[in-house]
Amino acid sequence: MNLTEIGERAKKSATQLAVMLSGQKDRALLAIAKALEENTAPVLEANAADLAQAAENGMSVPLQDRLLLTKERLFGIAEAVRYVVGLEDPVGQVLGGGIRPNGLKITKRAVPFGVIGLIYESRPNVTVDCAVLCLKSGNACILRGSKDAVRSNIALVRIMRDAIEKEGLNPDAIQLVEDTSRETAAEMMRLNSFIDVLIPRGGAGLIATVVQNSTVPVIETGSGNCHFYVDESADLDMAADILHNAKTSRPGVCNAAEKLLVHKNCARAFLPMAAERLRTHNVELRACPRARDILGDACIPATDSDWSTEYEDYILGIKIVNAIGEAIEHINRYSTHHSDAIITSDYANSRLFCDSVDSAAVYVNASTRFTDGGEFGLGAEIGISTQKLHARGPMGLTHLVSYKYILEGSGQIR
């Protein structure tokens, strides 16, 4: 099937989904959860084939782990589907309105986008997570995963389509682009007639490619070069604890700390403490010249490119700053505008940092690791937006809808 045909089918199914009652969507979601639990064999078989191919291609062990599905993981995915069933349907909510002086009644009501395109990398659970969030919010989805996971994705999508079809839904609400060539991705990015919004999920390269080439409106997600600024007035023990958590609890995710900025007046006290704490995970420290004077052999020199790099690894860039203003300027210049934190006990500095740092999530005295739909109380999340249009930060179901104005009159003319 070519992309135009996929697009036409998605659009048709979106028209049906837009007016579907929550109960029917929820029954379809429960059917997906059940079917995933009852059909683990074909998925595990497909996944084993993906993994064999990946090993042959020399995929790294951590990446192979991201690709791996087990019976337990599939049950976990099914459980996550049931969790989404329990969330509130965002469709139909009245967001505003009133009666104009001429009697025209205006209602601003949430409606699905229509068709959401998703371009993502290897983890096959993303296939189910995204399809389910789209369905719950009344959107059809076109999924385009990576080549590495294509067999797993085909198996998962087949199970989901069968399940919703048995519940009376049009299976085209969930479609997978099975051809994972560059061409299909490029074509999706220009499918304006059929795709309302495109959400890329993956590494910086994928995101940049989509932003550069898509004519479909994009929600940019994910890349996180997160900063951790230790102010002159910081409680240094607290700072060391939080830094340790932000850097080492899960270094591969986008809300992990990547850079440490330290005020010059506490650098001599803090840097050795921090280095000591991070040694437990053998974190590589890449430091500016002034920090190297303090850390000595515990670090290696940072280069200019370090300041803009998201390591996603046990690596930390370190820079000493002369004042909070320098920290804010550095962050606004190099941050990916995802999550940045200050550790301080100074009221004015906490306010200045929150007002001036131009990022989706700005923290005072807490770990950047909290930037997550679940932690923010949004329920499940489809990604973390690092752009300012439409949605910023973690995106839940309420960010997967648009709205329309309904105007009810009795002959009003202008």
Added chain:
Amino acid sequence: MNLTEIGERAKKSATQLAVMLSGQKDRALLAIAKALEENTAPVLEANAADLAQAAENGMSVPLQDRLLLTKERLFGIAEAVRYVVGLEDPVGQVLGGGIRPNGLKITKRAVPFGVIGLIYESRPNVTVDCAVLCLKSGNACILRGSKDAVRSNIALVRIMRDAIEKEGLNPDAIQLVEDTSRETAAEMMRLNSFIDVLIPRGGAGLIATVVQNSTVPVIETGSGNCHFYVDESADLDMAADILHNAKTSRPGVCNAAEKLLVHKNCARAFLPMAAERLRTHNVELRACPRARDILGDACIPATDSDWSTEYEDYILGIKIVNAIGEAIEHINRYSTHHSDAIITSDYANSRLFCDSVDSAAVYVNASTRFTDGGEFGLGAEIGISTQKLHARGPMGLTHLVSYKYILEGSGQIR
């Protein structure tokens, strides 16, 4: 000055604007209004030169009128600036938040986008309208008007910059791209490092060019191929009145009716009435074969391209449909998703139309001409979005902001 330099200056000024108090922004806006009234001479002189050039280039009389500034019009523009002063500042509003179980306090607060780029066509009042809405909402703007109005725009921007500078603001909050070559427009569309959102305002060609070429997030505005569906059950007198208004009150604007769809069971009664009413403005009727059977010499044949064309003129496309479902399908296929209306006295059909027509504004028994920021009670408007991301329909000040999450902790780790 090249665009990178303009972008850097805009970004710097945006940082200052983001934390500026409403009172200071309002004082700057009042200074702009006063300066526009006190400096009409240089603007009118520049405008006369633009008009002379336009006449020499053979610009049509209606377009020349759009370009024309008079003392009265300038005072009207100044009055519109004062109106914006009276509107509520959207910056800083708390849009949500709470305290998480671990004690982390989350506040979702409205913040300016930062830098807004505007690419627009000839009317010079747009220069002031947009600059003022951006300033009120704490955004710096980069304005790129058309070649036809460049002298007028330079004069207007100079006055505005001088006025806000005297009030202590950085004049780079308002910048004009004086070089109106295609290259500068193309460069703006790829200025992702400095422009947060790009809003094109103008004809379908301009909008399409920006959507196709911009890597900066775009809010698509304006084009309106608006439909008017007369249901079987319609009050035909009301239908004729509303159609007359929707088509002829201002045919050049985007919320004017462009297409008439009529249910077959009332076509024979309604079409002659409608033709009679529209004859007062010599509206050209382009009809499908079945409608031609009824209208005879009062119409000419419609071609396939008529269904997707926005005439912006005294022209109306007419098609007879067999059922409301056919009308909805036709609208969803050919509409620009701006504004579409049904005239009906049937409850179920009114609901079906509102639920199924995928447009920013869906009307029952009223003229599509109401799709406008002022008419919707939004105050001044920067454009009418025909996309679903971020804002749909008329966009006022509240649509010129994004938000950020502030997270205040006391050592929380995850």
